[in-house]
Every structure is written in C-alpha cells, then in structure tokens.
Amino acid sequence: MANADTLSVGLFGFGVVGEAVFRVIQQTPSLAARIVKICIKNPGKPRSIDASFFTTNREEILGNEEVNVVIEAIDDADASFEMVSRSLAQGKSVITANKKMLARHLPELIALSRKTGASLLYEASCCASIPVIRNLEEYYDNDLLVGLRGIINGSTNYILTQIFERGLGYAEALRQAQEKGFAESNPSLDVSGQDAVNKFCILLTHAYGILAQPEELPFTGIENIHPIDREVALAERSQIKLVANAIKLPDGQVAAYVLPSFVKPMELLSRVHEEYNGVVITSALTDEQFFYGKGAGGFPTASAILSDLSALRYRYKYEYKKLMMQKPSNLCLDVELDAYVSLNREEKLPAGFFEETYEYFTGRGFHYRKGRILLSKLMEDHWWKQDGVSLILM
C-alpha cells in the first residue's frame, strides 16, 4: 500500500454484508480506515446513507489513486474476479468473501498478488467469523496437521438441524431457512454441496498447500437424504450432517471430500447446531482442536472483513507457506471409507461399487447397504448422485 497509515477503502456492493462493513468501519475509529466510495449496481434503490458515497461507475474505485484497499462484497463471481484481479494488478490490496470466485481463480490471484505485492485476504470466505484460514496459515503451518473436518455451510446445517432435532420435512426446513435468511431464494449452491466444496478448496490450500478445483473432490449435498435415512441415523443415536473432511495419509497425500456423514454424539461436530459452523483440526500432537462460531450473516462476515482490514495496517499477507515453502500435499482418491447407500426403489448398484458389503436392508419399499467403498469410485461416475439415492459416510 502507498501509505499504510491510511486505509482508504473502495467498497463494491452494499447488500447485507456491504452495509454491515460500512457500519462497522464507521464505528471503529481505532482502525483509521475511511470509506472513499461505494460502487453499486442499482442506483434507484433507497439507501440509508449519504448519496455522495455511491457510484455506479467502477472506475471511480478502480481508477482512483487514493483508494489503496478494495473490499469486494458482491455475489456475482465473474464480476468479482474482474474487480479483484484489476485491483491487485494496480497494487491495491483486496479483501473478498467470494468463495465461488476464489475456489475458481485462486492460483491466478495468488500469482498476481505476488507479482504486484498487493495483499489478497479472504478470511470471510470460509466460516465467516471463525478465523480458520488465519489459524491454518499461521498456527498450523507445520507438517503435523493430520486432519481437518468441519461443518462449513450454515444453510444446510440449519436445514439438517430442523430435520433431525425438530422432525421437520426437508421442504419445510428449507422454507424456514429461506424465511430466516440462511438460504438464498435459489438455494441450489448450498443444498447441492457446491458452496461447501468451494470453501473446502480454499481451506485445503492453507491446510496442505493443495490448489484443487471443486470438481476434483467427491462431493454432494443434502437434497437426497430420505426420511428413512433419518430413522436409521436416530436408531444409532447419530445425526446426519454435511461434513467436509480431509485426512492426511501416511504417505503424505491427502484424501478430501464433502459428503453427508453420520455424526455420533461423542463427536465434536455433533455440537454444531442451527446455522453455526464448526471446524475440528487434528494435529499429531494435540488431538483435536475445535473452532466454533457463526458461519453466515452480515455482521459475522463483516467482522472477518474487519479483521482482514485491520491486518492490512500491518501489511499482513498470506504467505501460503505450505504451497511455497514446503512440499505441497497431493489429493489422493485411493482410500477406502465406510459408507451407507440407500435407494428408494429396487435397483442393482453398479458392479463393484462396494469393495465389500457387510449389511443389507430391504423393507417398506426402501433398501440400503453398508460397506467399504473406494473414494475413487465416487469420481468414476455420478450414479450415486441421482434422485432417490443417498450416500452417507459412516
């Protein structure tokens, strides 16, 4: 930054997050940060603050030499990428929460940031208020991180909580999540697992130096969980949660996926209810560390953005230590897991889908099997993602 003593901020977007960022910066004089301009799409909307802040012309931020920090709080991933990459190219530091954009473009953005020396921070992109990226980057920067397991999508966790703890059906639970603002009017990014896998790609970069595209990970969402799956879980005193999991294998490679999983009452993740997020970091030395907090919402997200802004005062940058300075890990699919697969119809599973099957159930027009599967099978075809099929890890 030209002058670290003044953070002159250009803000893109004035939705729930953008407005919360604005309010918080106004209320935090110790930051010595100042909003110079706010770029919005729709000039007709009534706004709660002085009109002179607003512009619809992005050049008033991108082309403004006074602006040394760009905060990007818009939904559109393509527009986000353009603004973030142009800002970095000009040496402006950038703070973004756009996980979809980051999961797609992280390698080029890291290269750009290294080239111009501008900092790119995005703590708010994963688990909002939980400082998980900074902790992975700074504190677990050794090779002793054996596992990373988390509930990193608040909408699906809210929906599953309603289903498991309140006995609601999926449709009603989804409706309530939308009503409370935990799910978008188009919730497909959340319920398909896409949002969680986007975030997990970002976390894998900081945990293990892995730069993966979301398609490289087996993942699915919660849409196909059947009421009888719930009964099976409850009979075993478990819940079903959408779990992102990474396991470091003895050879140093990492198996990673985002899949519905049975979570037993003893597990730390069983304590993550409603729209909250939780991450369990397992290291060779300390057993389990648990980080828990609000994973979504305007102020939790603004809080993470604020911490990034504050870090810019000290010229903080992610160092991507595990990517740059150690030997990065590779993704590995050659791993066997215990899984449960249910079907709401009589149908043969593809030959060899299970390495070994050790439990069958048929009844009430419903069928399930339990056995060992190879993670790589989940990438070979997407048979298990179709309607009426539910795959849940055990």
Next chain:
Amino acid sequence: MANADTLSVGLFGFGVVGEAVFRVIQQTPSLAARIVKICIKNPGKPRSIDASFFTTNREEILGNEEVNVVIEAIDDADASFEMVSRSLAQGKSVITANKKMLARHLPELIALSRKTGASLLYEASCCASIPVIRNLEEYYDNDLLVGLRGIINGSTNYILTQIFERGLGYAEALRQAQEKGFAESNPSLDVSGQDAVNKFCILLTHAYGILAQPEELPFTGIENIHPIDREVALAERSQIKLVANAIKLPDGQVAAYVLPSFVKPMELLSRVHEEYNGVVITSALTDEQFFYGKGAGGFPTASAILSDLSALRYRYKYEYKKLMMQKPSNLCLDVELDAYVSLNREEKLPAGFFEETYEYFTGRGFHYRKGRILLSKLMEDHWWKQDGVSLILM
C-alpha cells in the same frame, strides 16, 4: 535472529514438556530447527537420548553464540526469569510456557524484548494447544471484543468433572487427577486458582492491553466447594466450573476475575469436560466464538511451542497492539454481579457484603444466600476465601 534460516535451539529442561519438544523437533524436518544443547539440573537421571546433548552449565546455552533461540521448559519461575531475561538481553529469541513467571514479569520482559529486538513468544503458557494468544493478538485486535470467558485450568476442570459427572468427593477426585498426571503432587497452585489467574493476566494483556498483576484480580479456586453446593447446582441443572471472565464495560473499562461459577447447560463452557480447556470470545459483531482443545500435557504444550518456533522462522513478534497502539483498557471493580455464598456453619456475613440479598436457605447445618455483590467487595477483605465459605457466581 542472526540467521533466520537456521533455528539453533538451546533447551532448558528435559521433563515431560522438554522431552516432547525435543521429539517433535526431531520429527519435523520442515522446521529446519536443530537442538544444540539441553541444560538440565540433575545429570544423574537416566536419559533416553545421547548424553552429548546435555549440560548442567547454563552458560553453554546463554553464552553460546550459535544458539539463537532459547526454549525454556522448567518449573522454577525465578530461574526461568533469569534465563529468559538474560537470553532476551543477548538478542536470543525466547519461547516459554512459564505462566507464573510471565504473569509476574511481563512488563519488564516486553520492555527488554523491544529494546534488543529479540522475540518473546509464549503461546504454550495459556491453554496449551489452543492458539488463544495468537488469535487475540492478531485476529481480535480491534475494540469490538466485548468479552473473554474461559476454562483455562485443566486440573481443576478434571477434578470438577469427576465431582459433577461421576459423583466423586473432592479428595478422591484430586487423587485421581494426580494419578493421571493432571495435577502436581503439590496441587495448590491449581486448586487455589493461582494458576488460572496467572494465565488470565497474560490473556488480558493480549485481549485488552491490560498489564495486571494476579493480586489485582478477585480470584479463588475450588477447594471450598461443598457437596451441598453441588446439589444446589444440579437442582438447577447446572455445573460448577472455575471460570475466568472479562467483560468490557460500556465506558471501555474491563471487569475481570477468576471464580467458581454456575454454568448452565446452554452455555458453551458447559461442554468443556475433563482436562480440556475452552475459551469463548464474544465480539460485538459475531456473538460467540468458541475455541476448545487440550489445555495441558507434554505434547499439547510442545505443539504450541513448536508453532512459536515455526513463527520465529518468519521473525514473528507479538506487537501488543492494544497496549502500544491503542488506548489500553483499565481494570474496574465497580461492577455488580449475581453471587451465591454458602457457609457450613451459622455465621453472619460481614455487614454490607451483599448489595441486595434475594434468597436465603438454611438446613442440614448449611446456609446459603443469593444476591448482588460489588466486585470491589471481594478485594476489600478475603473473608469469603476462608475454609467453609464458598462463593460461586451465578
């Protein structure tokens, strides 16, 4: 450091923590750290590693120009202070877990570290494996931190877990804690609350820029908790835990103490069992964040030391932002709290001890009151710390 590419370590102490540090450094080649010398007190003890590592002469570390990092893992706080301050004075970076020493000498050590530019890190001193200091320092470095509440002593939490969940008596619970290595053969530092208040002083520095001596905080331990206190708690579906608490008041001052407290099942701290620690950080924006992990033991402590060592590779220093760059908060005792006070005998409370009493109980030779007390009353005399009196916050 002379050369950040090589961490040449002098280690003081080869007990549980020291040996774990040694093992972990040997097993982590990516650290590029090397143990040069280990200073021990008792040369006669059989050791598991090559004798050439050891010396009983501290000058072989303090006077060794090759050593640029000193790791101090001894019990004795006075000897610790001497080694830490001499090392810093010579420009050697220091990593210590000695909370007793730090709580006593932090101001002078900070000054010394600033003078010579040597880094002093001590993540392991509080909550072992939970990176609470680094998070307070780096991530919650704004003025929006409204509260810090934690279980920060593993021994007492282990004892209280046995009493509350297994129905053991205090003496038997303490015996088991000692047997399992969670309490020292002289457990008074733990059960008196002294260890917890030492740690809390360190945390207050990083949370609020407060440099307090332990005596400035109202604190006590768990020795006087009476079996009927347990019954009262269980009747209200609560547990009693030793809680360190800091609340930022509307005027910016901070009320802080370490006292037994009733913890309701809804509270995050109710989930902290056995020897674990947990810290809840409340910020104005994110509600509650919860950090949970092992608070004691050789490897959890070594893990925190390892993270500090790793941070030294990047010349990391605590910046004490809230102390140096913002207006530090002050401790304040002018705050009313809800408290329960029980006595195992008929005795009048000192006049005016409660501002207001709203519940009395007498029966089975046991008496308790509930009411509002001023925190400052707890500093005026120590009547409430005597045998047979139990003060528990509600």
